[in-house]
Amino acid sequence: MLAATVGALVATPARAAYAPQLSVTIDPSAQSTSSALTATISQAAGGDSTRAIAIEVPNGFGLTLGGTACDPGQEAAFACPSASSLGLAQAATSQGAYSGGIYYGGPGKVIVLLNNGGLVPQPIALEGRVDTALSFDNVPSVGLTGLTLRFAGAPRPLLTTPAQCGQYAFVGHFTSAGGATADSRATVGVDGCTEVPPQISEIAVSPRVTRAGVPATVQFKLSEAATVAVRMRRVGRDTAKLVGTLDGRTGRNALAVATRGVRPGAYALELQATDPSGLQRTRSTRLRVVRRR
Secondary structure, X not given: OHHHHHHHHXXXXXXXXXXXXXXXXXXXXXXXXXXXXXXXXXXXXXOOOEEEEEEEOOOOOEEOOOOOOOOHHHHHOOOOOHHHEEEEEEEEEOOEEEEEEEEEOOOOEEEEEEEOOOOOOOOEEEEEEEOOEEEEOOOOOOOOOEEEEEEOOOOOOOEEOOOOOEEEEEEXXXXXXXXXXXXXXXXXXXXXXXXOOOOEEEEEEXXXXXXXXXXXXXXXXXXXXXXXXXXXXXXXXXOEEEEEEEEEOOEEEEEEEOOOOOXXXXXXXXXXXXXXXXXXXXXXXXXXXXXXX
């Protein structure tokens, strides 16, 4: 009896952890451009189904909806007009693969209509809203393992890239049918800017190893005038503490870093330089703090 019970326990498949993953691409990636947006959500099979999706759009990106709307009757009949089309969509579910389109449903509203060629009688409809995020609050329980939304670019783009180049993070917030939550970040780059961010070079810390309570001096060279913020982060940790700021000048600069109250250990000193136009550059170096005598 015990052997049979153990065998049954071993044969029971493990339930997948709830951890949907988000990936995002934009095309083109140039600054201040109407861009096509592709967002893909993937999830392990066998886990809790996703009930709500919110893809948070980074500050600086523009979201625009407009044009001919698909009315409720057309939506119910799965017959939205081509003039309301915003892009294409695909989904992988426990019931098979689905494909269809994304449509404008009126102010702040998007509609996703999916079917699988009639193999399953019930097609899939998602209604979403657009503000600072692209959100779907009532995802049908169909064992979703993948969802790709491809929003077209010009002449009817949903997305406009920011004027400032750099790396931007889209954040997916997910809620399962059982109430579990998960987040996933996807970074895209915006390029094409002619401006060059400030350069930080020749970084040195003196002393490299200091006793707690004894300040260290970080020296560095700037390619242009910029505001410099120095943060201290213990190696292996995510949280950084601001330990000094400086209105840096072109050329050599120095800033004292206080270590009073700092626990012994290895630390990263992160220098972030921001020029008057808002362009930034970050460099880092190391500092070790040891116990006071």
